[in-house]
Amino acid sequence: MSNKEQASFRDRIYTADESGHRKWVFATQPFGRFYNYRTLLSLLYLVVFFALPFIKVEGHPLFLFNVPERKFILFGFIFWPQDFFVFAVSMLTFMVFIVFFTVVYGRVFCGWVCPQTIFMEMVFRCIEYWIEGTAEKQRRLAAQPWNREKILKKGLKHGVFFGLSFIISNTFLAYVIGVDDLFTIIREPVAMHIAGFISILAFTVVFYAVFAHAREMVHTFACPYGRLQGVLLDRDSIVVAYDHKRGEPRGKLKKGEAAAAQGDCIDCGLCVRVCPTGIDIRNGTQLECVNCTACIDACDSIMEKVNKPKGLIRYASENHIVEGIKPHLTGRMIGYSVVLLLLVGALTALLLTRKDFDAQVTRAQGQLFQQRDSLHYSNLYNIKLLNKTIEEYPVELRLEGIGGSIEMVTHESLHVPAESYAQSTFFVVLNEQDLTERKLDIRIGVYANNERIETVKTTFFGPVLH
Template sequence: MPTATKARKRKPIRESVTTINDDGSRLFLHPADVSGRFTLWRRLSAALLIGIYVLLPWIPINGYPAVFLDVMNRRFHLFGLTFAAQDLWLAFFFITGVGFSLYVVTALFGRLWCGWACPQTVFLEHVYRRVERWIEGDHMKRRKLDAHEWDTEKIIKRVTKHGIFIFISLLIAHIFLAYFISIPQLYSWMTSSPTEHWSVFLFVFIASAIIYFNFSWFREQLCLVICPYGRLQSALIDDDSIVIGYDEKRGEPRGPAKQEGIGDCIDCMRCVQVCPTGIDIRQGLQIECIGCSNCIDACDTIMDKLERPRGLVRYDSLNGLAGKRKRILRPRLFLYGALMLLGATAMTLSAMQLRSASMNVVRMTGAPYFITEESLRNQYLVRVINKENSPQSFTVQVVADDQSFTAQGFDEPLIVEPMGEEVRPLVISVSRDGYNGKFPVAINLMNDTDELIISREAEFLGPDPKRLKP
């Protein structure tokens, strides 16, 4: 009997990783298929999430895809809002808000994200493993196929399976690329020679290879070895967090169904057979558990056949499983919730400050000021960015309190194309007699109705005024 088959019959141990054999080699898992209420809801939610992933680059909002991260032109379109590169500071509040939202969800429901919404779980369990079961059969047939010698049937099944895996990986990589270059541009590049856009072609090839490697071979190892969330979970949850657990009081001692004086658990190992990470949930909450609920549906099916109540394995808190009082509101939840609301509030208020245009003012390189026989001159570069999908007309006004000056460079309205930018020089001059020292200057960007869009402050520099006096 092959080593992998022997190792697979070894019961999982809480203190070791199930996917590692005694000799240190990799044990490939073949979880059994399962059906039930949670499995149905997970499949529906996975179909919805995959549909969202596929459709977002196709849905137009204000002339652009719903999500279009146009890195080449430094424009980011999110559900009708357009952000320029100068608006990327908002990403800090967005990322922190999402992070603390995940903290709140974890404190309440454990690794609900991992089992129900993580792309790794969604694609692996509801796409790749569905293909694998369709071609190679149930978990027992897949194990036998692994141990079987290479013959015509095995070669056909493996080539077919991996061919479909490669095709799906290419689809996922191309759709991901569409978020950055748009569907029309993607189609144009796909129908042209790879040498015309070799860097993009190389990106898709590498991305597809990584996706294929992950979902065809690496699989649960990403969750066990690379993803830090399982380790972070131990610091985020407490005994009142809703997790998947085994009711030890009800289930123990284990034994045959007809034996007197035993608990409800008949030690059928069905919960282990369906686990995508190969753990035994009856040994308690473990870092490998992704909260997928497969073991709940598997155990409920057995309880139905034995005409015993469901819930031997269920969603509950550790306190609930131990028969103790359960709490929903607790200090860490208030802390995580407050941080989440703080990030959401900051993000909302910051987004409200977004304008239809952006303007930067920098001093020209070279000397900070120039002196002529009649005046003192400062030179600036003004960059105006139109963030709208239509042309805009702007005027630039220069304002300085109690100071006489002239400004040149924006005598006429500035027309900026949709999503375009214009860079113009701005020259501010002060007569030698009127110069009384350096002073602040406000440079205002106005729209065609003379409404202030944005204002930037610069400083007019010059020497000591005494040096200019005759």
């Protein structure tokens, strides 16, 4: 890289030339201890990703994110729109955790557990190496004219990419609608499930476009996480960093020549060639860097060959490299920790107090009271019951703390289906002697199998009694 390029590296991204045209990244396949760790973690991630939709608890999925029907299942627990506060606090807790983790460890999430990185680097790029060969062979193949070899290799690669995208899209859809509905769409004629078929096709095209064409551009443009680095990172954040104090001034290692005034970096460029986003980590933390550690493994392998200590590129903070200050708790870290603990406490309280059964009682509109006879008055009510569990509930309504009776209008008995809701209408009939005021507060107990599962408060209107 020339001095001019070194001075202006932040003026444009590495994957675009000066005219704005895209430069395709042909990344050299990495190897080393961090790559091995990432491979094991990726295998675990892929097994979990493809297996989770098929795991069921008592006939119901362990995880489900059914946005169209506003139904969510996490670890077998069903959440509905009525659990909005739980969802909101959960998302807020997750975001604060990501912020806290980024402040401490930088963009490590992107390099190790981001689905885009795992599928792109550990699946699709590996397929690319298998079909088209090394990075240099891929570069030559892209530059050569269209011939039999190029058509076969490119056709095979994109065919495999599209097929794998189809599998991923089906798995993704299984998280949304469940495997049973997905298999129904697959088995039955397309005409019976046009919407489902279009959804699968749309997801397939999107995933194919991401992994076959957009690739590293997703990290740079689509994901906001990279841009947040400038706000969240500070000199104490641990990131993949180049030790410029030890490495500079860099220079080629020449056999038989003394290199007393030269840094440990021999300017081999391998750290750049293995980078999946094409950056030079020696220029410092950059927007495109996903902390994938490929440059660490590459540099360590070179340092080992030239008999120099490993760790020229490593996980470190700027203060550790420049000032020798070891990682420590900062005010920002403590502040985020306190906020995170408070949110976790609030989320825990919401989950512990969350009800599996919700009941809403409202007075019938346009109705005050009805006089049954000289001694009894009634009010008409509507009730909506939501069952968040996987069991059907036979429900009985009882008045609490006052005499009188409840008469169902639409059903003699009320059953609430599993994972669903039921509505009904009923009369509350009170004795005249219990009407101590015109607007009386009453409580209605909701019972299932003779066990009270909910108590609802409402009002009873009666006549003006003298």
